[in-house]
Amino acid sequence: MNEVINTDVKTLLTNKPIPSVFEQRANELLCGSSPLMAVVGDLKLDGKYGESLLLVCADRLIAIDHLHENGGIMMLFEDIEKAEVKRMYGNALFRAKTNDGKNVDLIRFTYSATDLCDAVGDFIRHIKDGDDIDEQTEVVKITYDNLRCFCPKCGRKLASPNADCLNCKGKSKIASILYGYIKPHIRMLIISIILSVITTAMALVPPYITKMMVDDIIPQKNMQFLIYTIVALLGVYLLQYSLGALRAYLLRLAGDKIIADLKKDIYAKAQFLPMKFYDKTSTGSIINRINSDTTQLQNFMLRITQEAVVQLFMMIGIIIIMVIMNWKLALFSLIPVPIVAILSRFFGRKLGPMYRRLWRRMSSISTILSDTIPSIKVIKSFTNENNAINKFNRYVDDWMREDKTTAKISSIFPNAITFFVTCGSLVIWFVGGSYVINDNTDLTLGVLVSFISYASMFYTPVNFFASLSDSYQNALASTEKILDIINAEPEHNFGEGNSPKFFEGKIEFRNVNFSFDRSKKILNDVSFVIQPGETVGIVGTTGSGKSTIINLLMRFYDDYEGEIFVDDINIKDIDMDFFRSKIGFVQQEPLMFRDTIFNNIAYSLPGAHVDQVINAADIANAHTFISRLPDAYDTTLGERGVGLSGGEKQRLSIARAVLKNPNLMIFDEATSAVDSETEKLIQDAIDRVIRGRTTFMIAHRLSTLRKANRILVVDKGRIIENGSHDELMALKGKYYKLIQIQSMSEKVAADKQAENFE
């Protein structure tokens, strides 16, 4: 009997291996029927972590949890009215409602299994409706496949089963990123390294001359030689500092180029990131990355490629000279080096997390800025200036507190290092001094004096390498955040290059399910077909999912289940640029750029001819008001279109959409925020625009939908009615009710107005 589930396990759809402890009970309950799919839950019915199991066959389901009586229950579909996921908070139940109205909890799970159980619930509903089992199993299989499609190389979840892992393909590690940016400027950098090696070598000359002065020239009172030496020294200085200037210039140039490349790349990358990324990431933190993190990173790169090389060279040079001058003393002066190495490791470990914490604080500040400065009008209108200041201060103080801790470590650290290194010089003074006092032949006074100078020069590179771990940790924190963007998955353009010749405008949604996050399901099994040229109204209460349907159609979000077709081609297989260029989208909140009106309209078709732009403005009923502005088409708009009324912005955005001559028009609440006169203007514009194009119109005012051939009524993420105005009126359902309510309130409003006029 045990075999039933065992043999099936390979072909069985399941999210995890079936726990073996459940096998026996499962087989008993199955009584020989074979399961089609399984969900292994991660909670017990009492809400504690633990495993549970749901098995679904063609006519029954089985739930196993130790808390069920006898460890499990079996229910026949025919005894169930419905089975669905009850989302709670951080966890969910799969419940069945029996025909006599009783609720039975089947299994419990965290949000990790909600998608699957949703699919299972849909499956049961479809089977009960008499749909084909194999077909429905296929539908559920997609959900399972989605769950299982991980990149074999990196283990990340893929957008669809056969997709390339963009994460893997474009993956860059920190080192290769650094190299990538340094490479184009490698010549300049090498020249500058050579220059610095020369200047460093020259810096090593003066102490040696000191030795000559003390030991030979001055005791021998050789005036002529003194002058030669001084002139030579002058030449050395001159060369050293002029080369130094040249090097600084080259370095800055290379640095600027690196930073410019970094900024451009991150910005470019940010353009192609999906909406999902922007839903989760604050604008402030993105701006922070492009602005200040790039500087951090560039600083570090230069440090590594330039100073590190120079300092290393200097260190080696000094060691060599010291060894040649007196190897015993040289060994003494190296004593602190291992201590320094150990200390840097220790401090580096401490600093890493601190810089990461600091970064979070810094980015919170940017977030607040980018949030409040553009909304200054809101702040003022609620006289909330002082609160805004306080909140901002709190975040800055928070940052300051964190920086204080970091500052302690990062200030103690280099000084501790210097201390140890300086102690090394005491040793040299002592040992060398006693040599000289005891007239040890090994050491002259001149050698000792120059030795001390070399030793003090030696501290600079040691200090440098010690503090490198500080700036390394700091740069690392920034780099990680930059990598967040550079390595983020861009929008998938699976159908790149696949541009169909003709775009008729037939649109089909097939079993589309979608949620922004797992705590709430937004679209539920949405299916509909729109014929080319149809004008479709989407109505529904606020928050029902109207804009979300459009967002999916626009491919702003790709991780929905089910399929969307345009002209019978899956939209994921069409070139994204081509696809979007065929759609004119007038958004719920029209946004303009800080630019002239002309450019704002021409935005959709760069290089558009003036006639075209004026024509588009005309169609959108915008030309008249534009031409009355003193600067007409040259009027520069403020941020987000400041300087225009809502209705004017709306018409500009219609003009913008029209200009690109799309095959598919979408209006999301184009007339929601305007008076009835402007509404008429916009409505006229819309009527002109939609001719011959498949059109979606979302509208709260149902009167604007009179021209629609078809109306979709959305309620809580489901399409509950679909048909023409007359059909839906005859149906006397939700649409009918909405019409009734609106015409009633319109009548009331009209009566009121009439009263006021009297």
Added chain:
Amino acid sequence: MPRNFVDENTVKLTVNDKIYIDVELYTGEKFTMLEPHRLFPVSGLMKYISLLDEEGNEQMIIRDIERLMPESKEALLNCLNERYMIPKITRLIKRTEKFEIWMWTVDTDRGEFTFEIINSYQSIKILYDGRILIKDGNDNRYEIPDLYALDKRSIKLILPDV
């Protein structure tokens, strides 16, 4: 529509089917199968509980759980405890990274569990009262009531992320 704030002293709540409660007002008016929702699930666990009917329409609001009669309070709390699952992390057992996804194995008041954190910067939030809220890759939530009350090792592992 005026909000219906009920008087905590005169209302009687009883659990119906785990996550639903039945309500009886002193007027004798009865409601069944209401679903309690915290209006402030993060900042005010014991305050402002909205009771929704099966359609999702709010029937009433209870301002303060503490002021309910003991049995009613217990019923409501049981019901809320069933619904709201924010395990409190008591120990971080393991924290490993693979492909920039962090796997945390933790001990919680609901048992041991392993979850993944996709982006620690976005998924871990520190509240001003010192609580740390964590959202995992599946949008489940967890809470660390007081980081510094954990053992040393857990603190050390978590600190870089906050």
